[in-house]
Amino acid sequence: MRTAIEAYAGAEMMLAQQACCDLARFYGLPSFSYAGESDSKTLDEQWGVEAALTMVYGALSRATLLHDVGYMESGLQGSYESIVLGDELVAHSRAFMREVPVDEYALAMDEIRTVGPGGHFLATKYTRRHTHDFWVGELLDHLTHDRWAASGSTTLLERVREKVALLRATERAFTLSDEQNRGLEDLLARAQSLVG
Secondary structure: OOOOOOOOOOHHHHHHHHHHHHHHHHOOOOOEEEOOOOOOOOOOHHHHHHHHHHHHHHHHOOOOEEEOOOEEHHHOEEOHHHHHHHHHHHHHHHHHHOOOOOOHHHHOHHHHHHHOOOOOOOOOHHHHHHOOOOOOOOOOOOOOHHHHHHOOOOOHHHHHHHHHHHHHHOOOOOOOOHHHHHHHHHHHHHHHHHHO
């Protein structure tokens, strides 16, 4: 109320989104929640913190649709970098929200009994079969300091910008046809004529 600007990434906003999603689930309706957005005006620490927090809150809301990924400054701006980081955060959240299987195979009780106290699981077939079950992002670094330093000591923002440059330099996987472009232009012109 002090500024007449939506507190886009504020805790209360995310709590309100959660309550709305709970109500939608109760009534069997689809829902959406903000996620991966920030009130920051630039690609700074606030941007990274709020994008991550809102992504977690959005994922935990179990909304039908997570919306506004990559938006900044109360939805007034965005950037290639914020979208690329948002994509990484979506993948991280999806990995977090996966169901944890609780069956005989997943619990691996036979494996635990076979290895026994004092043993290790590194050489077991079960471990080899499941070593790639864990999500590994492209941008979030989980190396030890010496390995991180040896690979260039890059910051998250540097890695994000590098991926943006790579994506922008890569030929698009698809393009709209001339007919589709004309259709979009016509749709936009009609919408603008309705506004004013």
